[in-house]
Amino acid sequence: MKRTLLLALALSPLVVLAADDDPIPQRQDLMSDTREALKPLIGMSRGQVEFDAATVSDSLAVFATTAEKGPALFPEGSESGHDTEARDTIWSDPDGFQQRFTDFADAVAAAQAADIQSLEGLKAELNGVLGTCKGCHDDYRVEKD
Numbered sequence: 001m002k003r004t005l006l007l008a009l010a011l012s013p014l015v016v017l018a019a020d021d022d023p024i025p026q027r028q029d030l031m032s033d034t035r036e037a038l039k040p041l042i043g044m045s046r047g048q049v050e051f052d053a054a055t056v057s058d059s060l061a062v063f064a065t066t067a068e069k070g071p072a073l074f075p076e077g078s079e080s081g082h083d084t085e086a087r088d089t090i091w092s093d094p095d096g097f098q099q100r101f102t103d104f105a106d107a108v109a110a111a112q113a114a115d116i117q118s119l120e121g122l123k124a125e126l127n128g129v130l131g132t133c134k135g136c137h138d139d140y141r142v143e144k145d
């Protein structure tokens, strides 16, 4: 009885993993969340949305999550399927790709450390973060739209 229970407990996370194992939709969802978090910041920087420090802070937290979870979501074997826009350079140049995640994480950490409280402060940090999105996309993503 006890053994069965232990076994069930030991196996259950594996079952969950197997059902929800595909890293491609996970990374696509993560990136979509990232874009959604970016939208209000772009709106603020263009003067279309009122500056709000709490929103900025929330968006930066989403970016930090992307930087933290992203690197593990591109394992070997996830090169194709789900209309992935991942480029084969991710696997031919894994160090370079990981470095882009580090660059992104650093830019996000710098923006968080700047404790943005004004539109000027946002503008000062946003380009640095966006540059790291673009830097990675340019070399490691094929845009299919």
Ligand code: HEC
Binding pocket: 024, 027, 028, 029, 031, 032, 034, 035, 038, 063, 083, 084, 085, 086, 087, 097, 100, 101, 104, 129, 130, 132, 133, 134, 136, 137, 140, 141
């Ligand atoms: C280290 C590399 C890297 C960084 C940094 C990065 N991305 Fe991406 N992004 C990718 C890759 C690779 C894909 C393609 C994923 C796929 O389709 O499997 C992608 C896909 C996307 C997509 C399409 C998602 C979908 O629905 O398929 C959006 C939107 C996106 N990224 C936004 C961003 C934004 C905004 C940032 C910065 C705030 C960012 N990304 C930073 C590598 C990166």
